[in-house]
Amino acid sequence: MSAAQLSTFSVNGHLFGVEVAVVQEVIRYQPMTRVPLAPAALAGLINLRGQVITAVDLRRR
Amino acid sequence: MEDLEEIIAEFLVESHENLDQLDSDLVALEQDPTSRQLLGAIFRTIHTIKGTTGFLEFGRLEAVTHAGESLLSKLRDGELRLTAEITGALLTMVDAIRSLLAAIEATGHEGEPDHSELIATLIRLQHGGAAAPAEQRQRPPAPPSSPPVGEVIVEHGGATGDDLRLAMTAQDVGDARPIGEILVSQGSTTPGEVSLALEVQAERRSVADGSIRVDVDRLDSLMRLMGELVLTRNQSVAHAATAGDATLVRASARLNLITTELQEVVLRMRMQPIDNLWNKLPRVIRDLGAACGKSVRLEMEGRETELDKTILEAVKDPLTHLVRNAVDHGIEPPQARLDAGKAAQGLLVLRAFHEDGQVNLEVRDDGAGIDPAVIAAKALQGGLVSAEELARMNQREIINLIFLPGFSTAATVTNVSGRGVGMDVVKSNLEKIGGAIDVSSVIGAGTSFHVKIPLTLAIIPALTVLCAGDRYAIPTVNLAQLVRLEGRQAQAGIERISGTPVYRLRGNLLPLIYLDRELGVAEPDPVERDTVQIVVLQAEDRRFGLVVDGVLDTQEIVVKPLGSQLQQVHMYAGATILGDGSVALILDVLALAQRAHLAGSGREQARAAPDHPDDDRPRAGAALLVASAGRDRQVAIPLEQVTRLEEFPAASVEYVGSRELVQYGEEILPLVRLAGDPGTAAEADDAALIVVVCATRGRTVGLVVDAIVDIVQGGLPGRGDPGGAGLLGAAVLRRRITELLDVEQAVREADPQFYEAQAVPARGGP
Secondary structure, three states: OOOOOEEEEEEOOEEEEEEHHHOOOOOOOOOOEOOOOOOOOEEEEEEEOOEEEEEEOOOOO | OHHHHHHHHHHHHHHHHHHHHHHHHHHHHHHOOOOHHHHHHHHHHHHHHHHHHHHHOOHHHHHHHHHHHHHHHHHHOOOOOOOHHHHHHHHHHHHHHHHHHHHHHHHOOOOOOOOHHHHHHHHHHHHHOOOOOOOOOOOOOOOOOOOOHHHHHHHOOOOOHHHHHHHHHHHHOOOOOOHHHHHHHHOOOOHHHHHHHHHHHHHHHHHHOOOOOOOHHHHHHHHHHHHHHHHHHHHHHHHHHHHOOHHHHHHHHHHHHHHHHHHHHHHHHOEEEOHHHHOOHHHHHHHHHHHHOOOEEEEEEOOOOEEEHHHHHHHHHHHHHHHHHHHHHHOOOHHHHHHOOOOOOEEEEEEEEEEOOEEEEEEEEOOOOOOHHHHHHHHHHOOOOOHHHHHOOOHHHHHHHHHOOOOOOOOOOOOOOOOOOOHHHHHHHHHHOOOEEEEEEEOOOEEEEEEEEEOOOOEEEEEEEEEOOEEEEEEHHHEEEEEEEEOHHHHHOEEEEOOEEEEEEOOEEEEEEEHHHHOOOOOOOOOOOOEEEEEEEEEOOEEEEEEEOEEEEEEEEEOEOOOHHHHOOOOEEEEEEOOOOOEEEEEOHHHHHHHOOOOOOHHHHHHOOOOOOOOOOOOOOOEEEEEEOOOOOEEEEEHHHEEEEEEEEHHHOEEEOOEEEEEEOOEEEEEEEOOOOHHHOOOOOOOEEEEEEEEEOOEEEEEEEOEEEEEEEOOOOOOOOOOOOOEEEEEEEOOEEEEEEOHHHHHHHHOOOOOOOOOOOOOOOO
């Protein structure tokens, strides 16, 4: 049995985990730019220190 | 051992750069054989390579460079004059060095190539010319880098070595003045000589120590860090404003300023002069000219024009291809040129300049030009176009057929160019980076290729607009004009033609798109606005107006790519970070136009050159005004030809003979009834005539229709069965058979003498 380190979080009371190696960083909520016509799960775009990052709303996914 | 490998890698990079410089220096030297500066530079380069090879124990490389260096030193010292043979031998030497370097790069060893013949030639030339008397006074060799100014003066004959020694002694004993001043005060030289020497010195320094090589990855990470700095700056400035600490406010204002400047510098660091690309061309042209038996003089204008490095890389191949083509196909052999009354030596001009935020590149030759008839025949033969299509093309369009895939005009396939791939690849490569290419040619006088490319892919000027509370960026490349309608005009200025809103911009109908509706963010209950902002945009050769809530400003924005989820939306060209750190989407203008069914399929439109106002015929894919005329008859009029839509009371129609006219402004507008005779539908005098005002062949005519139905994006599929004169064909539009009207023919049908009445030279109709 191999041990995996997970970063866990909860969405709507459900506990989820992702492999810690793929997590770059955890940031607080910040204002987003909405993207009209985009899929509903796409929450918007944020500026992460000069890079444009797509934010996905897991609740809607 | 690792250290040595690193040194070798460094040596290879440096040497490759030096060799490129050598190529262009040698060709330039051919033009100006006595240039001491060039000779000095060439000598230094070879000397550097030789020195390093000796140290790294590359024996063959050292032998070749040594022979070359000896020959060059004789040239530099004026003991030998440069001849074509010597230039040839030196260029061969450069190639030999290059192949040795390539071998070292690939295998780590020089390999076993035999250069004894080359070395023998170099030595023979060196001695063969030694007997010739020195034609120039021998001067001391140019030192490798930034020499003391005194030596430069002496080198240029401004003072003697003794004078210099005297001046230096004076300095040694405590004279604090610069050496130049001492020399002048001694009466050894003139102030002019000193300033000249200082210039020479500065120039040498800039060549030798003025630049360093930086990995592009490092530049990219610098750009990213810059982004972080901007964000932090914004936070700090915002905090300082509320903190009420005067010192902090001052410091953050300064931080603000410096960050902005730093940002500019960082952006500029990615820019490189086009000369980095051009300096490889003289050699290409020389070799190619020699291979084809042609002599070509190269002129370059705008060497210092700067482009982003990635763009520079991307235009390298297309540009080289154009140049090769010009030498191979464009410029005629010397005898043919003489016969045509031109100088035996062909001329190739490269131009680069900035215009409208774009870089313009021109490759122009004074060769034989492109014969449209030949192009047409080839295109027909290759099945690239049909005879009908050809008949409808003007000369410029025909010449532009060379950009079609599979087109080649080379009568014989040479190893230089002309294998059936070529111009289409050039075109598609340029289009990949947002560029465009156009060709024009005059038979016997030459051909000119005009390339437009964006300055950089990363930074573009853009207009920021407001829509439903969000900000969007529109590339100003697409921006034609801004229109603001206020008060009453805001409602009255915008008309509707069966659901399609239009605005009359200087007599032309401009279809409008509402950005909020296109994006699906419109308020469910739109309030009547008292101002309307229209951004007039150009997508390919179609214009349309984009209605936004507000226009903010124009600024240079850094384009950031979007994630794959968003590329599928086909509405955004990317995203950018605005000054306050928030993200704004960049609108894809072409996609917007297509969503609004305005622009046609890209390729078809791109081929229809936009700048032919004399060309009246409707193009496939053009927007059409659909109107009903008479029972069950629906006609489509190319929107291009429609200038205005008017309503006249039927009572205002006057008659001259059988012709109907109305007063229209200060003109008299002849009317043509598309529905047939006015008698068929008895009109009350108070009825309104709906008139489509069209301009054809310089004359204005009013087409009387029953109603305007729509504006649609035209496709003209079924053009096989024209329903009579005056019709170009028929298509199903809005679920009804619609006749596509040829305005000129329709007018002729109603009044055969209409155009002849005006002194317009008759053109053959299709």
